[in-house]
Amino acid sequence: MTVITEADRDDARLLWDYNLMGHQVRPCPAAITLGGCDIGVATTAAELYHAGAFPLVVFTGSTSAATREHFPRGEAVHFREQALALGMPDDAILLEPNATNTGQNISFAREVLAEGGKTPDSVLLISMPYMQRRAYATCRKLWPEVEPVCASQAVTYDAYAKEQEDEKTLIDMMMGDTHRVMEYPKRGFAIEQQVPEKVCKAFDRLRVRGYDTWLLRD
Template sequence: MTSNITTSEMISDEIRGQALLIWDYHQVRHQVQPCDAAIGLGSHDLGVADTAIDLYQAGMFPVLVFSGGNSPTTRAVFPRGEAVHFRERAIERGMPEAVVLLEPKAGNTGQNITYSRRVLAEAGITPATVMLISKPYMERRSYATARKAWPEAEVVCTSEPLEFDAYLKSIGDARLVLDMLVGDLQRIIDYPKQGYAIEQHVPEEVLDAYEALINAGYDSRLITS
C-alpha cells in the first residue's frame, strides 16, 4: 500500500512512518517570541524566505539576515545564490531594503551562523536573542549548531508551519526530502564529535527509522569519510 501524496516518487506507508518519526524529531517546536534579530538559513526551499517575511511583518524582529551561497541542491533553482534570491523575495513582498541584510557566502550551517553574526556586528547590532528560520526538518540541527557557534545568544528556532504530508506536496520531490531528513540526522549524530554542534539525544525509535531509510536507499545526502 502506498500513501496518496502527489510527489515525483510515491512512498510506502512503512517508509512514510519512518520518515515521519525523523521529521518530528527534527522539529524542536520552540515558542515563537520577539527577538533582536533573525537569520533566514538559505536552502532549496523558498518557504524559508516567505516564513521569515511573515514573521517580520508580524513584528517578531526588526532586522533579518538572509544567509547562503549555493549547493548542489540549490544551484539550478537559485543561480545567483540562496541569500540573494531570498532577499529579492523579501523586497518584492514589501520589506524595507535597509532591514534585510545579505550574507551570500556561507556554504554550511556553521558558516550561516558565524557569517551572519559578523554581518550583524558590522551593522552595529549585537543581539541577545536570535531567531533562526530554516526548513522544518532543519530546526534541531540549526539549534545545535547555534548553541555551539554562538553560545552567548538565546536562540529561537522556527520554520514554515507545514505538516509532513503538506511539506512533501509543497516540495514535490519525496526522495529529495527523505534524503535530506536522513542527511540532517547523520549530522546531528556526528557533528558534536567534530566540534560543530552540541550533543542532542536521539531516541532509539528515531535511530531505527534512520537505519531503515538508509537501507531503503535514502542516502544521497550522507557524508562519507
C-alpha cells in the same frame, strides 16, 4: 526510481517530528534566515517580520549542489528578493552571500550583525522545518552567548511533501540533516543532543532502503 512505501513515510514522519524544536516564536532583536532549497523560508521570514517578530534579518547562503539550479545567483540573494516582493523594507535586510554550510551561516551572519553594531542576546533562526534541530545545535556551539529560537513554516510532513518536486529527495535531505545532528558533535561542529531510539531505528531503516544521498561520508 524509488517506490516510497507507507512504512517509509512513517519513518520519515518520525525524523520530521524529531527535527522540529517546538519553540514558541517570540520577538528577538535579530533573525537569521538560513539558505536552502525552499523559497518558502523567505516567505516565512517576511510573515514573521510583518508580525513583529524581529526588526532586522540576515539572509545567508551561497549555492550548493542542491540549490544551484533553483537559486543560481545564491540562496541569500533569491531569498532577499522574495522578501522584498512580500513587502519587507530593504533597510530591515542584511545580506550574507558566501556561506556554504550551516556553521558558516551562523558565523558569517554573526559577523555581518557585528559589523552593523548589533550584538543580540537572542536570534530567531528561520529555516526549513527539518533543519531546525541542526541549526539550533550549530548556533549553540558556535555562538553560545545568544539564545536561538527556531521558526519555520508551520506544516506537517505530509503537507510539506506534497509541495516538493520529489519526495525521495526530501527524505534524502532530511536523512542528511538527521545524520549531522548525530555526527557533528563528535567533530566539534554542534552541541550534543539526545536522539531517541525510535528515531535511530527509523534512520537505520531508511538508510537500508536507499535514502542515503545526503548522508555524511567517512
